[in-house]
Amino acid sequence: MKITAVIMAGGKGERFWPKSRTSYPKQFLSLTSDGETMIQKTVKRLLPIVSMEDIFIVTNENYVSLINEQLPDIPQENILAEPVARNTAPCIALAASVISKKYDDAVMMVLPSDHLIRYEEFYVDTLKRAAKVAQKGENLVTIGITPTYPETGYGYIKFMSADDDELAGAYKVDKFVEKPCLEKAKEYLNSGRYLWNSGMFVWKVSTIMDNFQKYLPDMYEGYLKMKEAAFTATFRETLAECFENFKSESVDFGIMEKAENIYTLSGSFGWDDVGSWLALERINQTDECGNYVTGDVISIDTTKSIICGNKKLIATLGVEDLIVVDTDDAMLICTKDHTQQVKKVIETLRTCNRRDLI
Amino acid sequence: MKITAVIMAGGKGERFWPKSRTSYPKQFLSLTSDGETMIQKTVKRLLPIVSMEDIFIVTNENYVSLINEQLPDIPQENILAEPVARNTAPCIALAASVISKKYDDAVMMVLPSDHLIRYEEFYVDTLKRAAKVAQKGENLVTIGITPTYPETGYGYIKFMSADDDELAGAYKVDKFVEKPCLEKAKEYLNSGRYLWNSGMFVWKVSTIMDNFQKYLPDMYEGYLKMKEAAFTATFRETLAECFENFKSESVDFGIMEKAENIYTLSGSFGWDDVGSWLALERINQTDECGNYVTGDVISIDTTKSIICGNKKLIATLGVEDLIVVDTDDAMLICTKDHTQQVKKVIETLRTCNRRDLI
Numbered sequence: 001m002k003i004t005a006v007i008m009a010g011g012k013g014e015r016f017w018p019k020s021r022t023s024y025p026k027q028f029l030s031l032t033s034d035g036e037t038m039i040q041k042t043v044k045r046l047l048p049i050v051s052m053e054d055i056f057i058v059t060n061e062n063y064v065s066l067i068n069e070q071l072p073d074i075p076q077e078n079i080l081a082e083p084v085a086r087n088t089a090p091c092i093a094l095a096a097s098v099i100s101k102k103y104d105d106a107v108m109m110v111l112p113s114d115h116l117i118r119y120e121e122f123y124v125d126t127l128k129r130a131a132k133v134a135q136k137g138e139n140l141v142t143i144g145i146t147p148t149y150p151e152t153g154y155g156y157i158k159f160m161s162a163d164d165d166e167l168a169g170a171y172k173v174d175k176f177v178e179k180p181c182l183e184k185a186k187e188y189l190n191s192g193r194y195l196w197n198s199g200m201f202v203w204k205v206s207t208i209m210d211n212f213q214k215y216l217p218d219m220y221e222g223y224l225k226m227k228e229a230a231f232t233a234t235f236r237e238t239l240a241e242c243f244e245n246f247k248s249e250s251v252d253f254g255i256m257e258k259a260e261n262i263y264t265l266s267g268s269f270g271w272d273d274v275g276s277w278l279a280l281e282r283i284n285q286t287d288e289c290g291n292y293v294t295g296d297v298i299s300i301d302t303t304k305s306i307i308c309g310n311k312k313l314i315a316t317l318g319v320e321d322l323i324v325v326d327t328d329d330a331m332l333i334c335t336k337d338h339t340q341q342v343k344k345v346i347e348t349l350r351t352c353n354r355r356d357l358i
Numbered sequence: 359m360k361i362t363a364v365i366m367a368g369g370k371g372e373r374f375w376p377k378s379r380t381s382y383p384k385q386f387l388s389l390t391s392d393g394e395t396m397i398q399k400t401v402k403r404l405l406p407i408v409s410m411e412d413i414f415i416v417t418n419e420n421y422v423s424l425i426n427e428q429l430p431d432i433p434q435e436n437i438l439a440e441p442v443a444r445n446t447a448p449c450i451a452l453a454a455s456v457i458s459k460k461y462d463d464a465v466m467m468v469l470p471s472d473h474l475i476r477y478e479e480f481y482v483d484t485l486k487r488a489a490k491v492a493q494k495g496e497n498l499v500t501i502g503i504t505p506t507y508p509e510t511g512y513g514y515i516k517f518m519s520a521d522d523d524e525l526a527g528a529y530k531v532d533k534f535v536e537k538p539c540l541e542k543a544k545e546y547l548n549s550g551r552y553l554w555n556s557g558m559f560v561w562k563v564s565t566i567m568d569n570f571q572k573y574l575p576d577m578y579e580g581y582l583k584m585k586e587a588a589f590t591a592t593f594r595e596t597l598a599e600c601f602e603n604f605k606s607e608s609v610d611f612g613i614m615e616k617a618e619n620i621y622t623l624s625g626s627f628g629w630d631d632v633g634s635w636l637a638l639e640r641i642n643q644t645d646e647c648g649n650y651v652t653g654d655v656i657s658i659d660t661t662k663s664i665i666c667g668n669k670k671l672i673a674t675l676g677v678e679d680l681i682v683v684d685t686d687d688a689m690l691i692c693t694k695d696h697t698q699q700v701k702k703v704i705e706t707l708r709t710c711n712r713r714d715l716i
Contacts, residue, residue: 018673298710300702313688313715315376315703318696319680330671331684333691338676344658345673352656357671 001204002106003131005050006095009039009059009067009113010085015276015342018330019308022358027113028066031274032283033294037070038114038274045120046111049127056080056098057113058091077231083240089249093212093219094239097226100205107131108208110201110251116283118270126267130202133170133263138210141170141202142256144195144264145271150185153275153340155197155252157264158188173262176252195266198273201251211259219246219254276339277323277332280306295326304336330357359562360464361489363408364453365400367417367425367471368443373634373700376688377666380716385471386424389632390641391652395428396472396632403478404469407485414438414456415471416449435589441598447607451570451577452597455584458563465489466566468559468609474641476628484625488560491528491621496568499528499560500614502553502622503629508543511633511698513555513610515622516546531620534610553624556631559609569617577604577612634697635681635690638664653684662694688715 013026020026027039036044043055052073059067061081067074080094092110099106109127117123130141144157155178159171176197180188188194212220222242229238256262272283281292281304291299295309302316310326321336334342349357371384378384385397394402401413410431417425419439425432438452450468457464467485475481488499502515513536517529534555538546546552570578580600587596614620630641639650639662649657653667660674668684679694692700707715 298703298706300699300706301696312686313712314691315688315706316691317699317703318693319691322677322680322691324691326689328670330673331689333672333674333677333680333682335676338659341658341675345656345675348656348658348673354671 001135002054002103003050003109004054004056004099004103004106005046005109005111006092006099007039007042007055007057007111007113008088008091009057009063010082010091011112011114013114014346015339017342017346018325018327018332018357022355023062024066025063026274028063028070031280032116033285038116039067040070041116042111042113043071043074045117045123046109046127048124049131050109053078056095058082058095060085081239083243085248086243086246087248088251089212089216089219089254090222090243090246092208092251093223093246094226096205096209096212097223098230100209101227101230103205105204105206107134108201108203108205110203112199112273114274115198116270116272116274116279118272120269122269123267123271126265126269127202129169130265133167133265134202134204134207136167138207138261139167139170139203140207140211140256140259140262142173142262142264143198143200143202144266145198146266146268147189147194147196150182150189151196152179152182152185154273155179156185156188156194157197158194159264167263170263170265173264176257195264196271197252198267198271199252201256208255211255215258216249216254219249222246276342277306277325277334278336278339280308306336359493360412360461361408361467362412362414362457362461362464363404363467363469364450364457365397365413365415365469365471366446366449367397367415367421368440368449369470369472371472372704373697375700375704376683376685376690376715380713381420382424383421384632386421386428389638390474391643396474397425398428399474400469400471401429401432403475403481404467404485406482407489408467411436414453416440416453418443439597441601443606444601444604445606446609447570447574447577447612448580448601448604450566450609451581451604452584454563454567454570455581456588458567459585459588461563463562463564465492466559466561466563468561470557470631472632473556474628474630474632474637476630478627480627481625481629484623484627485560487527488623491525491623492560492562492565494524496565496619497525497528497561498565498569498614498617498620500531500620500622501556501558501560502624503556504624504626505547505552505554508540508547509554510537510540510543512631513537514543514546514552515555516552517622525621528621528623531622534615553622554629555610556625556629557610559614566613569613573616574607574612577607580604634700635664635683635692636694636697638666664694 009027013020016026028037030037056078058080064081067079134141158174160174162171229235284292286292290304293307296313297307297309298315301318303320305322308325323334325332367385371378374384386395388395414436416438422439492499516532518532520529587593642650644650648662651665654671655665655667656673659676661678663680666683681692683690
């Protein structure tokens with residue numbers, strides 16, 4: 001069966017303000033020293049499994065030109081522009097409509113556009129195994145990450161003992177759990193029964209759409225309409241109409257928490273969700289003082305800090321655990337323990353009617 | 359006797375980098391909310407005692423146009439441009455040469471250009487009393503500040519009991535002492551015998567030049583030459599020649615620590631030497647979180663910080679006790695306990711041959 005990839009690239013990346021903007025979000029930024037953007041890396045690491053023609057990118061209308069610019073080899077018809085953002089369920093229905101029109105049925109690997117994978121061969125192996133499991137019946141496969149510490153910022157997947165040798169390495173999912181407190185996270189880590197929810201899914205179009213029909217029937221109707229219109233002149237119009245009516249819904253809540261036959265395959269491929277500015281010191285080399293520094297920076301008595309300079313010289317003196325990000329029109333100065341609150345700045349900008357800076 | 363003021367305005371103000379630059383040092387900056395620059399305030403507060411015609415400004419050649427711009431009412435001939443900086447003794451000899459040529463003898467009040475005085479009437483009263491003491495004999499008068507806490511960043515003046523009713527309020531100086539350690543500073547504070555050395559002096563031209571003749575005879579020779587050339591076409595040339603030969607010497611070390619008849623008058627006029635970026639929160643109103651903020655700044659969970667924005671938005675998040683100063687081409691981010699080390703940045707810039715930023 002044909003294997004396709006669906007890259008979800010509609011995010012706003014607010015936690016990476018001020019570099020990430022509504023008009024230029026995180027997935028289009030280069031956050032590593034090699035100069036590649038997050039979405040370029042995402043596509044590149046998939047090429048051992050799928051060809052460019054089978055990579056579909058679901059994104060916001062406003063980002064189509066950015067994708068054309070950064071990924072010129074992706075066929076234009078594979079760039080699926082949502083008229084409005086309605087979370088992941090409508091996004092998946094849209095991709096499914098185009099893929100099923102083109103290939104009837106196929107395996108869909110649904111992947112975020114803004115994560116980092118360090119061991120790409122392990123990643124490819126995991127996806128290949130997941131595609132096999134997805135094809136052996138009506139299985140919904142989610143990629144779980146083996147936790148290495150009690151992270152409280154991720155959701156977790158609880159799995160059951162394996163009882164089917166046919167699905168070697170895939171475990172039936174018991175339940176999905178929300179971001180835990182630290183105590184719970186420690187319990188999960190030590191139980192050997194929980195994985196991090198990476199937001200990567202693998203299934204056949206037919207399997208996921210059967211589940212849409214069962215759990216999100218209105219959205220399934222929309223899927224049928226979009227499929228009918230796909231590759232015709234009325235596609236754009238149909239999309240606008242469908243998305244207008246779709247409620248905002250995540251596939252996790254709308255399908256995964258209710259469906260049967262959910263399996264998880266655990267991956268250990270150096271996954272990083274690059275969830276905040278803190279990630280920069282994890283995914284890049286730091287200097288002897290533990291600083292990650294780019295641009296024109298003089299750092300004196302400065303330790304464990306992240307300093308992203310822009311055009312002007314930045315001199316830091318005596319600072320520790322500080323994050324500094326300079327851009328042409330805005331600058332963030334933030335302590336490490338406040339990286340999750342960058343959204344507060346955006347809320348303030350919204351309140352002050354300064355949308356040009358968001 | 360004529361009373362004149364000599365304002366020393368040749369300083370580089372390195373501790374106020376990046377706002378203060380070699381080409382635009384601290385005395386020409388406005389550091390208070392009223393928009394007046396330090397040197398404009400210095401001149402303004404003297405006008406109850408001396409007229410514009412009797413205010414002399416000794417400065418570097420490069421700052422003459424800045425002074426013309428900020429103080430258009432100071433007569434051009436009262437702006438005395440040093441060809442090279444040689445500390446305070448040559449600066450005073452130069453001013454003395456011009457004043458004595460113009461007035462024969464006169465009282466000279468030698469004052470810094472970059473300090474702040476909160477109680478200007480008390481200040482004027484103190485200077486008037488000092489001028490009286492200076493005229494009652496061959497006295498060198500230094501203004502001492504009554505300490506309010508054990509500051510380790512200033513020099514101190516130890517004085518003796520008063521034994522002369524004629525000089526009511528002026529005390530004979532026992533000795534000048536260098537910046538003390540904290541323990542010593544506490545001892546000085548509690549002894550009731552020490553004052554802060556403010557670097558303000560009042561004396562007759564004849565008195566100070568007699569002391570130059572005795573303790574700095576080479577500089578006295580230069581003084582005589584400059585006096586001869588003053589207000590003639592050869593003045594500039596004579597200055598260049600004299601300053602080339604002057605050694606670099608402070609009046610404190612060269613004269614005050616050796617001379618007789620030194621008196622101190624204690625002032626309590628809300629003096630602040632505005633010695634570092636920390637001063638901004640002392641001399642300006644802070645907000646309810648203890649922040650002093652200027653420019654386009656959004657501060658969230660930010661306390662006790664000093665944020666001077668420039669053209670772009672600066673968002674601070676979770677920071678405390680931090681100093682941020684933005685300018686067009688350079689920015690400082692510094693913890694409060696490192697304000698005395700801003701010079702390290704300048705040293706680094708010098709080493710890196712980036713004099714455009716100094």
